Amino acid sequence: MTNLLRRARALPIVLLLAACAAIRPADLAPPVVFVHGNGDTAALWHTTLWRFESNGYERKLLHAVDLSYPLARSVDSKAQAFRSSAAEQMAELARAVAQVRKRSGRDKVVLIGSSRGGNAIRNYLKNGGGAPYVSHAILGGTPNHGVSDWQETRDSEFNGKGAFLTQLNAGPDEVVAGVRFMTIRSDNNDKYAQPDGAFLGKPGRATGVGYDGPELKGAENVVIPGIDHRETAFSAPAFAQMYRFITGHTPARTDIVPEAEVVLNGKVNVMQGSVPTNLPATGARVEIYEVSAATGVRSGAAVHGRTTAADGLWGPFKAKPGAYYEFVVQAPGHAPTHIYRSPFPRSSDIVHLRPADFAKGDANAGSVVVMSRPRGYFGHGRDTFLLDGQVPPGINKGVPGGSSGKLLLPAGPLRPVPARFNDETITVQNWPAKDKHLVIAEFHY
Numbered sequence: 001m002t003n004l005l006r007r008a009r010a011l012p013i014v015l016l017l018a019a020c021a022a023i024r025p026a027d028l029a030p031p032v033v034f035v036h037g038n039g040d041t042a043a044l045w046h047t048t049l050w051r052f053e054s055n056g057y058e059r060k061l062l063h064a065v066d067l068s069y070p071l072a073r074s075v076d077s078k079a080q081a082f083r084s085s086a087a088e089q090m091a092e093l094a095r096a097v098a099q100v101r102k103r104s105g106r107d108k109v110v111l112i113g114s115s116r117g118g119n120a121i122r123n124y125l126k127n128g129g130g131a132p133y134v135s136h137a138i139l140g141g142t143p144n145h146g147v148s149d150w151q152e153t154r155d156s157e158f159n160g161k162g163a164f165l166t167q168l169n170a171g172p173d174e175v176v177a178g179v180r181f182m183t184i185r186s187d188n189n190d191k192y193a194q195p196d197g198a199f200l201g202k203p204g205r206a207t208g209v210g211y212d213g214p215e216l217k218g219a220e221n222v223v224i225p226g227i228d229h230r231e232t233a234f235s236a237p238a239f240a241q242m243y244r245f246i247t248g249h250t251p252a253r254t255d256i257v258p259e260a261e262v263v264l265n266g267k268v269n270v271m272q273g274s275v276p277t278n279l280p281a282t283g284a285r286v287e288i289y290e291v292s293a294a295t296g297v298r299s300g301a302a303v304h305g306r307t308t309a310a311d312g313l314w315g316p317f318k319a320k321p322g323a324y325y326e327f328v329v330q331a332p333g334h335a336p337t338h339i340y341r342s343p344f345p346r347s348s349d350i351v352h353l354r355p356a357d358f359a360k361g362d363a364n365a366g367s368v369v370v371m372s373r374p375r376g377y378f379g380h381g382r383d384t385f386l387l388d389g390q391v392p393p394g395i396n397k398g399v400p401g402g403s404s405g406k407l408l409l410p411a412g413p414l415r416p417v418p419a420r421f422n423d424e425t426i427t428v429q430n431w432p433a434k435d436k437h438l439v440i441a442e443f444h445y
Contacts, residue, residue, distance in 0.1 A: 029057055029058070029061055029246070029247070030061070030106055030108055030109055030110050030135055030136075030246070031061045031062075031063060031100050031101075031104045031106055031109045031110070032052070032057075032061060032062050032063065032109065032110045032111075032112060032246070033063050033064075033065060033093075033096060033097060033100055033109050033110070033111050033112070034048065034049075034062070034063065034064040034065065034112050034113075034114075034117075035065050035067070035093060035111065035112065035113040035114070035117030035118075035120055035121055036064070036065070036066075036067065036070065036114055036117050037070075037113075037114040037115030037116045037117050037141075037230075037233070038070060038071060038072055038115055038116040039070050039071045039276050040070055040114070040115075040374075041066055041070065041269060041276075041278050041350075041352045041354070042064035042065060042066040042278070042350045042352060043064075043266065043350050043351060043352040043374075044114065044230075044233075044234060044374055044375055045064040045234070045350065046064075046348040046350050046351065046444075047234065047256070047375060047444050047445060048112075048233075048234060048238075048239055048242075049062045049064065049348070049350075050256045050345070050346045050348070051236065051239045051243075051251070051254060051255075051256060052239070052243065053257075053346065054253060054255070054256050054257040054346075055243060055251045055252055055253065059347075060104075061104065063096070063100050064350050065092070065093065065096045066267070066269075066278040066350075066352065067084070067089060067092050067093075067120075067278060068084070068092060068277060068278055068279055069082055069083055069084040069088070069277055069278075070084070070116075070276060070277070070278055071083045071084070071275060071276060072084065072085075072086075072116060072156075072157050072158070073085055073157070074156065075155040075156065076155060076156060076157045076162075076163075076164055077155060078155075081272070081275070082272040082275045082277055083275070085157075086119060086120070086123055086157045086164050087123075089116075089119070089120040089123070090120050090123040090124045090127070090128045091128070092120075093111075093120045093121065093124050093128075093130075094124055094128050094129075094130060097109055097111075097124070097130060097133055097134070101133060107133070108132075108133055108134055108135040109133060109134055109135070110134070110135055110136040110137075110138070110246055111124075111125075111134055111136070111137045111138070112137075112138040112140070112233070112242060113137075113138070113139050113140065113142060113233070114140050114141060114142075114230070114232070114233035114234065115140070115141050115142055115143070115192070115229065115230075115233070116142070116143075116157075116158075117139075117142070117233075118139035118140070118141075118142025118144065119142060119143075119157060119164075119168075121137050121139065122137070122139070122142075122144070122168050122176075123164075123168065125137060125176040125179055126167075126168060126176050127167075131176050131177070131178050131179055132178070134179050135179065135180065136179065136180045136181075136182070136245060136246055137175075137176075137179050137180070137181050137182070138181075138182045138183075138184070138242050138245060138246075139181070139182070139183045139184070139214065139216075139219075140183075140184045140232035140233030140234075140238055141184070141185060141186075141190055141192065141193075141214055141229045141230070141232035141233060142183065142214055143158050143160075143192050143193065143209075143213060143214065144165070144168075144169070144174065144183070144213065144214050144215065144216050145160045145165065145169065145209055145213040145214075146158055146159050146160025146161070146162070146165055146207075146208075146209055146213065147159075147160075147192045147193075147200060147207065147209060147213075148160065148197060148200055148207040148208060148209060149161040149207065149208030149209065150205075150207075150208075160208060160209055160213070161208075173216075173217040173218030174216040174217045174218055174219070175216055175217070175218035175219050180220075180245070181216055181218065181219035181220065182219055182220040182221075182222060182241070182242075182245045183214050183215050183216055183219050183220075183221045183222065184214075184222045184224060184232045184233070184238050184241055184242075185211075185212070185213075185214040185215060185221070185222070185223055185224075185232055186211070186223070186224065186225070186226070186227045186228060186229070186231075186232060187211065187223055187224075187225040187226065188211045188399075189225075189226055189227060189228050189229075189379075189399055189400060190211070190214070190227075190228065190229045190232065190399075191228070191229050191377070191399050191400070191401045192213075192229055193209060193210070193211050193212070193213040193214055193229075194207060194209070194211070194399065195207055195209065195210055195211070199399070199401055214232070220245065222241050224237050224238065224241070226382065227376075228376055228377045228379060228399075228400040228401075229377065229400075230374075230375055230376045230377060230403065231375070231376045231377075234375035234376060235375070235376065236254040236255075237254070239251070239254060240254050256345050256346060257345075257346075258321050258322075258345040258346065259321065259345065259346045259347060260321070261318070261347070262318070262319040262320070262321050262344050262345070262346060262347050263315075263316050263317070263318050263319070263347045264315055264316065264317045264318075264319050264344060264347065264348055264349075264351050265313060265314070265315030265316045265317065265348075265349040265351065266313070266314060266315065266348070266349060266350055266351035266352040266353060267280050267281070267308075267311070267312035267313055267314070267352045267353070268280070268281040268284040268286060268308050268312050268314055268329060268331060268352075268353050268354070268355070269281060269312065269352055269353070269354050270331075271331075271334065271354055271355060271357070274357070276354060278352070279312075280308065280310065280311050280312020280313070281308055281312050281331050281355075282308060282309060282310050282312065283307060283308065283331075283332055284307065284308045284312070284314070284329060284330065284331040284332070284355070285305070285306075285307045285308075285328075285329075285330040285331075286304075286305065286306055286307075286308070286314035286327060286328065286329055286330075286353065287302040287304070287305040287327075287328045287330075288302060288303055288304040288305070288317060288325050288326070288327055288328075289301075289302055289303065289325065289326045289328070290303055290320070290323050290324070290325055290326075291324050291325065291326045291340065291427075292324070292427070293324045293425075293427065294416070294427060295416040295427055295429075296324075296326070296340060296416050296417070296427040296428045296429045297416075297429065298326065303317075303325075304317040314353065315349075315351075316349075319344050321343065321344070321345060322343050322345075323343055324340065324341070324342075324343055324426065324427075325340070325341055325343075325344075326338055326339070326340050326341075326428075326429075327339040327340075327341060327353060329353050329354075329355050330355075331355040334355035334356070334357055335355065335356060335357055335358060335436045335437065335438045336431075336435075336436060336437050336438070337355045337356045337437075337438045337440065338428070338429070338431050338437060338438065338439045338440065339353065339440045339442055340419075340426050340427075340428045340439075340440065340441045340442065341426070341442050341444075342424065342426065342442070342443055342444040342445070356370075356438045356440065357438075358433070358436075358438065359406075362406075362408060362433065363433055363434075363436070364433070365408035365409065365410075365433050366408075366409050366410040366411030366412060366430070366432065366433060366434075367408075367409045367411070367430040367431060367432055367433050367437070367439065368406065368407075368408060368409075368433050368438050368439065369387065369388070369406070369407050369409060369417050369419075369428060369430060369439045369440075369441070370404050370405070370406045370407075370438070370439065370440045370441070371385065371387045371392065371404065371405050371406075371419040371421065371426075371440075371441045371443070372403060372404045372440050372441065372442045372443065373385075373403050373404070373421060373442075373443045373445075374403060374442065375444070375445065376400075376403065376445075377400035377401055377402055377403050378395050378400060378402055378403070378405060378421075379400035380395070380396075380397045380398070380400075381397075382400065383400075383421065383422055384420060384421070384422050385405065385420065385421050385422075386418070386419070386420045387405055387406075387407050387417070387418075387419050387420075387441075388407055388409070388417045388418065388419075389418070390407075391405075392405025392406055392407055393405075393406075393407075394406065409430055411432065411434070412430070414429050414430060414431070415429070415430055416428075416429065417429065417430050417439075419441035419443075421443045421445075424443060424445070426441040426442075426443065427441075428440075428441050
């Protein structure tokens, strides 16, 4: 065989390799649908989306679902105002997957769920005909074997011996053929995977559930020591496992790459009394002020303001990277809520906002100031968390179980109130409770 003939026969292989090298990984990546947990919103996923984007995933392939009634019923089969059944969550997820498949033109998606979101995913795959449309299912902290097996809560979606989970877990294994499953759990730090019922209001009573409750037979089960219930879905280590499982290789980074231009948007969501929904609020006013990182004092007039229409959207708003902002949410029937936020390094259209209300007796304080960490809990001995220089009362010791801390401050002139979580400090102002103002320092991470 001549050298010329050898080169001619090798040419198709060379061209094929060159073509493969020209294909960016994002061109082959499947769309990802993120499903939030009980009572939550799509907004909890924005830092996870940023981490995917920072590793080359295209923003158009990342979709976070905002389920209309995120809070589960007490009895799954019994209607309860502004709450949803497992079947209703499954149906809403199925519609979302169909929309993503249509928009993306891809046959299959990846589903990633936090806590109760994993119930909807498993139900959709096993009972809703979803398996042909899903390549991977990733469940962070999902109570796959319940939070307890108690007889008095046997009709709950979260009971390990209830009808819902018994059916999902029946069979030779606990996954669905044709779909790759991964679970992410803590070693022993998940408040909803505890052998003792302390977090269910029954300290000293056995739950019938172990630390390994989120695992599934037939899945790849990943244990990340020390993380809490929310961090099984929203932390950087959880992201690294998700990315590896989907792509087959570890991410280049777990930090977030800043963008030169940051555009934010989101909805104001309706609160029905104390019950959260993800329905859009009409007629809510959102104003945004740039504030001093050191004092929380406004730099001037509002840099953005909008009253929501039927879609509930408060933006878009072009933000300064690295700037600290105060979001003021005024929704009919609710207290004006001042939300001071971590800086936004990247754009997001799921910066959803909920108005807050006073707890019983709090309106009599001089001011009410809250520090909030929606994507994780505060852990004594694991984290540093200080509000106005002190550890806020009411945050339990042991297994991290609280994502917010509150101080009731005496009346006085406006002043800086620092909220510190580990290496970040957000400084707020102590707006007066007598004028119905509530103040929240909200951390991204």
